[in-house]
Amino acid sequence: MFVKSIVSALALTLGMAGVAAAQQAAPNRIQQFQAWGAYSYKSGNSTVCYVLSVPTAKQPASVDHGDNFFIVSQRPGQNISYEPQAMMGYTVKENSKINVVIDNKTFVMFTKDKAGWVENAAQEPALVAAMKTGHSMTVNATSRKGTGTSYSYSLSGISAALKQIETCK
Numbered sequence: 001m002f003v004k005s006i007v008s009a010l011a012l013t014l015g016m017a018g019v020a021a022a023q024q025a026a027p028n029r030i031q032q033f034q035a036w037g038a039y040s041y042k043s044g045n046s047t048v049c050y051v052l053s054v055p056t057a058k059q060p061a062s063v064d065h066g067d068n069f070f071i072v073s074q075r076p077g078q079n080i081s082y083e084p085q086a087m088m089g090y091t092v093k094e095n096s097k098i099n100v101v102i103d104n105k106t107f108v109m110f111t112k113d114k115a116g117w118v119e120n121a122a123q124e125p126a127l128v129a130a131m132k133t134g135h136s137m138t139v140n141a142t143s144r145k146g147t148g149t150s151y152s153y154s155l156s157g158i159s160a161a162l163k164q165i166e167t168c169k
Contacts, residue, residue, distance in 0.1 A: 032157075034160075035053045036156075051158065053069065055151035067089045071087060074168045086109055090143050091143070105130055137154075
């Protein structure tokens with residue numbers, strides 16, 4: 001299941017990066033750090049690096065959640081450093097928010113289609129810092145159908161995975 005989810009995540013990530021990137025190079029898994037994997041791929045003349053994890057628990061258990069991921073990407077060629085993103089396995093409710101809760105601190109993400117990004121970009125470093133020092137992370141979203149969902153993620157290995165992509169070039 002974990003491997004299937006990672007393969008789906010890689011395909012989604014390539015989809016986000018565009019067809020040109022997909023034609024140039026498939027993502028390369030650099031290393032797995034407990035719950036978080038470090039990956040890279042070529043996009044034009046630059047390299048995109050990211051860390052990715054899948055939920056350890058999904059609620060409610062009675063619905064099909066699809067494949068869900070949490071990604072933190074680094075794109076030096078585009079001056080993007082440690083951009084967190086929630087990728088849902090379904091279309092989220094229009095104009096809704098995704099809440100990322102780390103040890104009782106909430107970060108709000110705006111949504112588009114099946115993804116969410118930190119609403120206030122200035123909060124991205126704080127979210128990443130909270131992930132590095134936190135004990136638990138929960139992602140809460142609402143599907144287009146109005147179903148409230150919740151995903152638990154392990155933060156084990158996030159610091160080592162982020163350190164691995166620190167020098168992405």
